[in-house]
Amino acid sequence: MPKKILITGGAGFIGSHLADKLLQDGHDIAVLDCLHPQIHGPNPKRPAYLHKDVDLVIGDIRDEHMVGAAVQGKDIIFHFASHTGVGQSMYEIKEYMDVNVQGTAVLLEAIQKHNSSLQKLILASSRAVYGEGAYHCHTCGVVSPKPRSLLQLQASKWELNCPNCNLSLTPIPTPETYPTDPRSVYAVSKLTQEHLCTIYxxxxxxxxxxxxxFNVYGPRQSLSNPYTGVLSTFMTRLYNNKPLNIYEDGQESRDFIHVSDIVQACHLAMKTNKANDQIFNIATGKSITLMEIAQTVTQQFRGPSPKTTGQYRFGDIRHSVADITKAKQLLGYFPRVSFADGVVELIEQAEFIPNEDLSSIAEKELQIRGLSKPD
Ligand SMILES: NC(=O)c1ccc[n+]([C@@H]2O[C@H](COP(=O)([O-])OP(=O)(O)OC[C@H]3O[C@@H](n4cnc5c(N)ncnc54)[C@H](O)[C@@H]3O)[C@@H](O)[C@H]2O)c1
Ligand SMILES: [Zn+2]
Structure with a gap:
């Protein structure tokens, strides 16, 4: 049966891919999105990549009137509208809390007032809610280390030590049962979104x-947004013939997931009742170091070899990899795109790369506030 589906923030990177998939299945798709200039450029208009059958309503997630109208008659709602820059959230504190938290509150109240037949609400949250995530100590077992102090970073001691015995730690996949420990305003806002939706x-x-x-990449990720992820930053620098400078020693690691696998997970979460009232990590379960990422991207561009600079950003986590057992078991989710394949496709298909290194704008904002060590 075709369903009426609303995707808030659905003109963005992930939401637009999800819209394509749901339209293929014959569903009716509406999107509420303010087309924020940081994502969509200074004179935002309907993105060319947004499927023509998407009913786009341009409006703010905090606008009670518009959100009230948008939720009416919908069977399923995907809530994606958010600001997403971790570093930026540390100084645009009010704006991040306003859009991400107040926006979610407005959405829930609108559902309560205008849609008593909604079947499911699916929230896009983030690995950021875990902070550092899970580590293993040879003597103490699984531990939750504190984030690295400024003193530790200044001494270029990158790895984490056991909070009990001070031995060096090994990162292990973080399961959903792991205690949350948000370490940025963005992370606090995403965890609050989770709590609000769950309580509702x-x-x-x-x-x-x-x-x-976890770390999502793929076509349509905004390359004009200086606060977008590291892969966009790398591509933009190489396109502008600049070598990649890697923070710390390049051995920090992440779990990079292709957007098509995120869409797969959203689709399964919508269809199966086993997903209801559950939290899932959506990732690949495999970690890749920043140096490996830099080398793969550099090879594609035939650019100069990446270098480590010993720079750091206070608040950056060291390692992050997901335990995806629960999503496999309950959703039947299985990541399909390897990082190597996904990156080649991404670089081949990249259409718009601005002719200036916007990532340095984001970097300068952090340096001014003492949140990043200058070159
Ligand atoms: N991309 C990632 O790596 C990643 C990782 C974890 C979680 N997420 C979450 O996934 C969701 C989608 O992220 P994305 O990568 O597609 O981001 P995106 O920035 O490409 O898309 C977000 C969309 O929300 C819209 N938006 C922003 N403020 C709004 C407001 N006040 N009212 C209405 N619309 C507004 C923007 O215009 C944009 O189109 C977000 O909730 C994000 O927190 C993303
Ligand atoms: Zn220990």
């Missing part, structure tokens, strides 16, 4: 699914 679901008997995405 329990109170009003609405099935809620929380998906914690």
């Amino acid at each position: 679901g329990e109170t009003y008997k609405l099935p809620v699914v929380v998906l914690r995405y």
